[in-house]
Amino acid sequence: MRMSRTVNVALREKKRQQIxxxxxxxxxxxxxxxxxxxxxxxxxxxxxxxxFTYFSSKEELLDAIIQGP
Structure with a gap:
């Protein structure tokens, strides 16, 4: 169960970074x-x-770019 959760978190972060x-x-x-x-x-x-699963708006996405990792 723990391994699956780690994989899901990593996949979610990868997709977020793609966006x-x-x-x-x-x-x-x-x-x-x-x-x-x-x-x-x-x-x-x-x-x-x-x-929109990862960001509530285009503005929030811009904020994520500006803030960086």
Missing amino acids: IDAASSLFSTRGFFATTVSEIAKEAGMSHAAV
Whole structure:
């Protein structure tokens, strides 16, 4: 049971980081306001809804990028 929990936490963090990386790339090339959550999701290889599993808004995602690891 413990191993499964560790794997889930690691997978969740990996997906969260994929979203951050995709958003960071798109924000730097297209700008924050011109980038949609759908574009971020596509770049990260996941659904639009999945992005909102990790971040409640595009602004929260920007905050995560600014704050860093």
